[in-house]
Amino acid sequence: xxxxxxxxxxxxxxxxxxxxxxxxxxxxxxxxxxxxxxxxxxxxxxxxxxxxxxxxxxxxxxxxxxxxxxxxxxxxxxxxxxxxxxxxxxxxxxxxxxxxxxxxxxxxxxxxxxxx
Amino acid sequence: xxxxxxxxxxxxxxxxxxxxxxxxxxxxxxxxxxxxxxxxxxxxxxxxxxxxxxxxxxxxxxxxxxxxxxxxxxxxxxxxxxxxxxxxxxxxxxxxxxxxxxxxxxxxxxxx
Numbered sequence: 043x044x045x046x047x048x049x050x051x052x053x054x055x056x057x058x059x060x061x062x063x064x065x066x067x068x069x070x071x072x073x074x075x076x077x078x079x080x081x082x083x084x085x086x087x088x089x090x091x092x093x094x095x096x097x098x099x100x101x102x103x104x105x106x107x108x109x110x111x112x113x114x115x116x117x118x119x120x121x122x123x124x125x126x127x128x129x130x131x132x133x134x135x136x137x138x139x140x141x142x143x144x145x146x147x148x149x150x151x152x153x154x155x156x157x158x
Numbered sequence: 159x160x161x162x163x164x165x166x167x168x169x170x171x172x173x174x175x176x177x178x179x180x181x182x183x184x185x186x187x188x189x190x191x192x193x194x195x196x197x198x199x200x201x202x203x204x205x206x207x208x209x210x211x212x213x214x215x216x217x218x219x220x221x222x223x224x225x226x227x228x229x230x231x232x233x234x235x236x237x238x239x240x241x242x243x244x245x246x247x248x249x250x251x252x253x254x255x256x257x258x259x260x261x262x263x264x265x266x267x268x269x270x
Contacts, residue, residue, distance in 0.1 A: 077259075086250065086262075086263055086264045087199075087201075087207065087250055087252070087261045087264075088261070089259040089260070089261075092257075101257050103258045104258070137206060137207070142254065142259075143189075143195045143254030143255070143259070144195055144209070144212040144213065144252075144254050145197075145207075145209065146209045146212065146218060148206040148207055148208075149206065150206055151206055
C-alpha cells in the first residue's frame with residue numbers, strides 16, 4: 043500500500059532554514075508528480091509546491107517563491123522541501139501528497155513552527 | 159488565482175438526515191486534457207485530509223456510497239445522503255486545473 047512519511051519539522055527562528063523530507067513507498071515514485079501542502083494551525087489547506095517525476099517541472103505558490111526549493115531523489119524515493127528565510131506565517135503542518143492535481147494519498151504531516 | 163467559494167462554512171445535521179456542501183469556482187476547471195479537476199476532501203480532527211471524490215463525481219475506494227459529487231457549470235456540490243456520526247469533520251473542495259491549486263475555506267460538519 044502507498045505510504046508517505048514526512049519528517050524534519052521543528053522549531054526555528056524567523057529568518058532561519060529547515061529542510062523537511064518525505065519518504066514514499068508502495069508505488070513507482072519516479073512516475074509521479076509530488077506536491078507539498080501546508081495547513082496553519084486551525085486554518086485551511088494551502089498548496090506550496092509541486093515537482094514532476096523527472097524534476098524538470100516545478101512550481102511554487104507566490105507566498106514561498108524565492109524562499110523555498112522543492113527537490114526529489116528518485117533513487118531514495120524521497121521528496122524534499124528546503125525552506126529558507128522562514129517567517130512566522132510559515133508555521134504549519136506540512137504534508138506531502140500524490141498525485142498533484144487530485145491528491146489521493148497524503149502523509150501524516152510534519153509540524154514546522156517559526157517563532158522568535 | 160482561482161477562487162473557490164465554499165458554503166456553508168458550518169453545518170449541523172441530525173443523524174440520518176441529508177447534508178449538502180456547495181463550492182463555486184471563479185473560472186472553469188476543465189483542464190486541457192478534457193478533465194475537470196475538482197476534488198472533495200474530508201479531514202477529521204487530528205488527521206490528514208482524505209480524498210472522497212475526484213474529477214467531480216468519482217468516489218474513492220472505500221468511501222461510503224452515501225457520499226456523492228455533482229456539478230453544474232462552475233458550481234460543484236458534495237452530498238451526504240444520510241449523515242452518520244463518523245462524518246463529523248471539515249470538508250474542503252479543491253481545484254487542480256490551474257496552478258496554484260486552491261481550496262475552499264472548508265465546511266465544518268457537526269451532529270445536531
